[in-house]
Amino acid sequence: MDMRRDPWAFFDHDLESDPTVYVPYRVRLEMRAGGVIQGPAVTVRISEHNARIDFGPEPYRSVSLTDVAAGRVDLRPVPAALDELRVRHPWAYRIWRPDEAIAVYQWTRDGMPAEEIAERLQRPAEHVVVKFERVEALLRAARTIAPRLDAPAFGPPVVHEFASYRHEDEPPPWYAASTRDDPTVYLPCTLHIVRYGSQIDVTPPRGCELSESGWTFATDRLREHVRLTDLVAGHVDVHPTPDDLAELREIHHEAYRPWRPADAKEVLRWGRDEEIGGRKSGRKSGKEGGKKDEGKKSEGKRSEGKKGRARKDRLAAHLSRPAAHLTIKQRLLEATAAEITPPPRTEPAPYLRARHRAEGPHLVQVTELSPPRTVAERHGITPEKATSWYFAAHLTEEQITALRDDPEVDHIEEPQIFHGAG
Structure with a gap:
C-alpha cells in the first residue's frame, strides 16, 4: 500500500508490539492440508463446527474444524491493574479505530494537551503520547505529510463489561455425562484455566467463547463466565474432528454429538434387553445338548442374530446415530455404572x-x-x-x-x- 497516496489508509496496527493495545489471545491452528493459521486475536469462538476468530483490524475469519489437524489458543499476560485502569479510562488497552488515530495525530499537532485528548477518547494520557509518537514515526518513514481530516466529533461507544458469574444446574443423570473418554462424542475443545489458588480443566460439549471480557462456557451442569483479570494463565486446546464425522453426519444427523439423557438411557436398556435375549438363546441350546448344538451356541455368542441386528438398526435409525456407536456407548455405560457406588437410602423405596x-x-x-x-x-x-x-x-x-x-x-x-x- 502506498502511504504517500493515502497515508491514513494504513495506520499503526501492529497489535503485538503496540504497548497501548492488549490483544488477549494468540491463536495457532495447524491445517490438515498443510500450513498454519496464527496470529494475535481479540475474540475466538469455538463451536462443534468451526472456530471463528477476530484478528483485530482484519475481518472475522471462520475456519472449519474438519480442516484443522491441531490447534491451541493461548491467553497472553493481562496488563497489571487492567480493571482499575478501565474504571477511569474505559477504552484503555483496546484496539484503536482509524478515526481515533487521526484525532490523536491532528489534535496533538494542534497543541491540544494529552490529558484533554485522553479525556475525549477515554484512554490514559500516556497511551495518547505513545500513540502519537508511533503514528508520527510511520508518517516520517513514509516521507509524507498526512492531509488534514475532520477528527471525530463524537466520543467512543459505551463499553459494557461483564462480571464473572457461575451458575450450577442440577447434575444430569450419570448416563448423560459427556467426556473425552467417549469415542462416540466429539468435544471441540478443552479449557485449561488457572486462577488464583486453583487450576481446572473443562471440556464444554458445545464449545466456548473467548472475548475481551473473559471466557464463557457451559458444561453438562455448569454455566460460567470468567473475567480475564481473574485468570492467572490459561490456554485452550482445539481438538481435531474424527476422520469420518462429515461422512457419517450425511446419514446420521446426531453422529458424534453429545447424547441426550433419554437417548443414552434407551441405549442402555437396549443393550440389557439384548443380553436377556442372549441368555434365553443360550439356555435353549443347552437343553438340546450335543456337540452340534454347542457349536451353534458358540456361534450365537460370536455374532448377533438377524433379529438382534434388526432391533439395533431400528434404534440407530430412531436416534439418527451409527449402529456401531450404539454398541460402544452401551459398553461404556455399563463400565461407568460398575464404578458407581450409590449412596445409602434415607428412606425405603416405595x-x-x-x-x-x-x-x-x-x-x-x-x-x-x-x-x-x-x-x-x-x-x-x-x-x-x-x-x-x-x-x-x-x-x-x-x-x-x-x-x-x-x-x-x-x-x-x-x-x-x-x-x-x-
Whole structure:
C-alpha cells in the first residue's frame, strides 16, 4: 500500500508490539492440508463446527474444524491493574479505530494537551503520547505529510463489561455425562484455566467463547463466565474432528454429538434387553445338548442374530446415530455404572400396594445402575421374568424389606387384578 497516496489508509496496527493495545489471545491452528493459521486475536469462538476468530483490524475469519489437524489458543499476560485502569479510562488497552488515530495525530499537532485528548477518547494520557509518537514515526518513514481530516466529533461507544458469574444446574443423570473418554462424542475443545489458588480443566460439549471480557462456557451442569483479570494463565486446546464425522453426519444427523439423557438411557436398556435375549438363546441350546448344538451356541455368542441386528438398526435409525456407536456407548455405560457406588437410602423405596390383590409375582423396578437380574441375584432371588428395567418374582416379607432398603431399587408393586371397563 502506498502511504504517500493515502497515508491514513494504513495506520499503526501492529497489535503485538503496540504497548497501548492488549490483544488477549494468540491463536495457532495447524491445517490438515498443510500450513498454519496464527496470529494475535481479540475474540475466538469455538463451536462443534468451526472456530471463528477476530484478528483485530482484519475481518472475522471462520475456519472449519474438519480442516484443522491441531490447534491451541493461548491467553497472553493481562496488563497489571487492567480493571482499575478501565474504571477511569474505559477504552484503555483496546484496539484503536482509524478515526481515533487521526484525532490523536491532528489534535496533538494542534497543541491540544494529552490529558484533554485522553479525556475525549477515554484512554490514559500516556497511551495518547505513545500513540502519537508511533503514528508520527510511520508518517516520517513514509516521507509524507498526512492531509488534514475532520477528527471525530463524537466520543467512543459505551463499553459494557461483564462480571464473572457461575451458575450450577442440577447434575444430569450419570448416563448423560459427556467426556473425552467417549469415542462416540466429539468435544471441540478443552479449557485449561488457572486462577488464583486453583487450576481446572473443562471440556464444554458445545464449545466456548473467548472475548475481551473473559471466557464463557457451559458444561453438562455448569454455566460460567470468567473475567480475564481473574485468570492467572490459561490456554485452550482445539481438538481435531474424527476422520469420518462429515461422512457419517450425511446419514446420521446426531453422529458424534453429545447424547441426550433419554437417548443414552434407551441405549442402555437396549443393550440389557439384548443380553436377556442372549441368555434365553443360550439356555435353549443347552437343553438340546450335543456337540452340534454347542457349536451353534458358540456361534450365537460370536455374532448377533438377524433379529438382534434388526432391533439395533431400528434404534440407530430412531436416534439418527451409527449402529456401531450404539454398541460402544452401551459398553461404556455399563463400565461407568460398575464404578458407581450409590449412596445409602434415607428412606425405603416405595411399596405400591394393590387395590385388588392378586396371586402372582411382585414387580420390582430398578434404577439404571444395574441390570434387574443382577439386583435380584444379589438378594438371592430367581426372577420369573426380567426386562431391562424391572424383574418379576414371588417375594417374602423379608425380601421385600431388603429390596426396599436397596439404593438401586426404584419401587416395588404388589400383584393386582385389573378390571376392564364396562
